[in-house]
Amino acid sequence: MIKINENYLKLQASYLFSDIAKRVSAFQRENPDINVIKLGIGDVTRGLPPVCVKAFHKAVDEMAEDSSFRGYGPEQGYDFLRRAIAENDFQARGAEIAEDEIFVSDGAKCDTGNIQELFSKDITVAIPDPVYPVYLDTNVMAGRTGNYTDGRFDGIVYLEATRENGFVPQLPQQKVDLIYICFPNNPTGSTATREELKTWVDYARDNKALILFDAAYESFIRDNSLPKSIYEVEGAREVAIEFRSFSKSAGFTGTRCAYTVVPKDCRAFDAQGHSQSLHSLWNRRHCTKFNGVSYPVQRAAEAVYSDEGKAQTAELISYYLRNADLIRREIEALGYTYDGGRNSPYIWVDGQRDSWSFFDMLLNKAGVVCTPGAGFGSCGEGYIRISAFNSYENVKEAMARIARQLQ
Numbered sequence: 001m002i003k004i005n006e007n008y009l010k011l012q013a014s015y016l017f018s019d020i021a022k023r024v025s026a027f028q029r030e031n032p033d034i035n036v037i038k039l040g041i042g043d044v045t046r047g048l049p050p051v052c053v054k055a056f057h058k059a060v061d062e063m064a065e066d067s068s069f070r071g072y073g074p075e076q077g078y079d080f081l082r083r084a085i086a087e088n089d090f091q092a093r094g095a096e097i098a099e100d101e102i103f104v105s106d107g108a109k110c111d112t113g114n115i116q117e118l119f120s121k122d123i124t125v126a127i128p129d130p131v132y133p134v135y136l137d138t139n140v141m142a143g144r145t146g147n148y149t150d151g152r153f154d155g156i157v158y159l160e161a162t163r164e165n166g167f168v169p170q171l172p173q174q175k176v177d178l179i180y181i182c183f184p185n186n187p188t189g190s191t192a193t194r195e196e197l198k199t200w201v202d203y204a205r206d207n208k209a210l211i212l213f214d215a216a217y218e219s220f221i222r223d224n225s226l227p228k229s230i231y232e233v234e235g236a237r238e239v240a241i242e243f244r245s246f247s248k249s250a251g252f253t254g255t256r257c258a259y260t261v262v263p264k265d266c267r268a269f270d271a272q273g274h275s276q277s278l279h280s281l282w283n284r285r286h287c288t289k290f291n292g293v294s295y296p297v298q299r300a301a302e303a304v305y306s307d308e309g310k311a312q313t314a315e316l317i318s319y320y321l322r323n324a325d326l327i328r329r330e331i332e333a334l335g336y337t338y339d340g341g342r343n344s345p346y347i348w349v350d351g352q353r354d355s356w357s358f359f360d361m362l363l364n365k366a367g368v369v370c371t372p373g374a375g376f377g378s379c380g381e382g383y384i385r386i387s388a389f390n391s392y393e394n395v396k397e398a399m400a401r402i403a404r405q406l407q
């Protein structure tokens, strides 16, 4: 008899985006003349930078000729891209990362989901609340949790991000082995200072733990005092893996390219307590289960690091940050408190009522769609996430409607 992985039955169905869609279509049926503005789902809206499109086209043309055709590439990514990443994203900022510590992939979602298979089933995992759901669900699938009761999985150490701690979780009271953190954060938009990241790095070093640092939104950091990479913190190379993506930084959500950094001195321990190289393990996994990102996509990603590419992606991010500024100012003028929106495309608003009531009010009164914070974990209850990913005109119109209706 073929049996299933019972852990899948513990997963909570995520109704978040389908519930949102249902309420939006009901509203639209009753109000066919209102143009509903979506500031909900975390997807970019603007086209690829022209320099990436040009490189993409050129690489496709190369694939058409026998003389320049490329078949399977290196699983870890082409040297041209790994080198550009290491030099521009790390070495230029004083973070010592070598090109062979970069693993190019088709997404940070897959990488943050897949990485947990390198670790034993009986480790203790710490996961933020509220959170990007991938970290939690993949550990549930792997059998690292008990059942789901009262909004939480048994066996997980939840790192609460609240108003009191500025949405930067405190170190856990008990000893944990694997820690997920994400800054700038999705969904709260909060950022962490170098000193705050240092406390996590020190904790991991003291407890032989490992940090999984999701930096998918680093390109939104404009405050130069904030770290973009965890490797800007001393001692992080031994205790942290970092995930990055071209999805939000260059509009690659539908094109697919990301990378994971596993330093060669990054370690985990075997049953005898001997240190093992995570770089070797991840390399083995990547080569066994993944056959590389397509060549034209890697050329398009490489173009991000040209002078033109840097200017065009900076403009792209500035555009969304201008939207975020506008959202923040309007929310503040209405007397709500919020976090994020400064070095992040997300604004996390304290709705002063439950998340879904606030969602319904924005939809029904203003025709604006946001995301209820409760969908990201129990600490998200009472909050909504507004996303800056839309056109400036739409954001302006959405905020004007909200201001008219909520004043």
Ligand SMILES: *Cc1c(COP(=O)(O)O)cnc(C)c1O
Binding pocket: 042, 106, 107, 108, 109, 110, 132, 182, 186, 214, 216, 244, 245, 246, 247, 248, 253, 257, 258
């Ligand atoms: C969007 C996002 C990513 C990027 O995922 P891709 O698979 O690279 O598109 C990673 N982490 C978080 C928290 C995100 O919001």
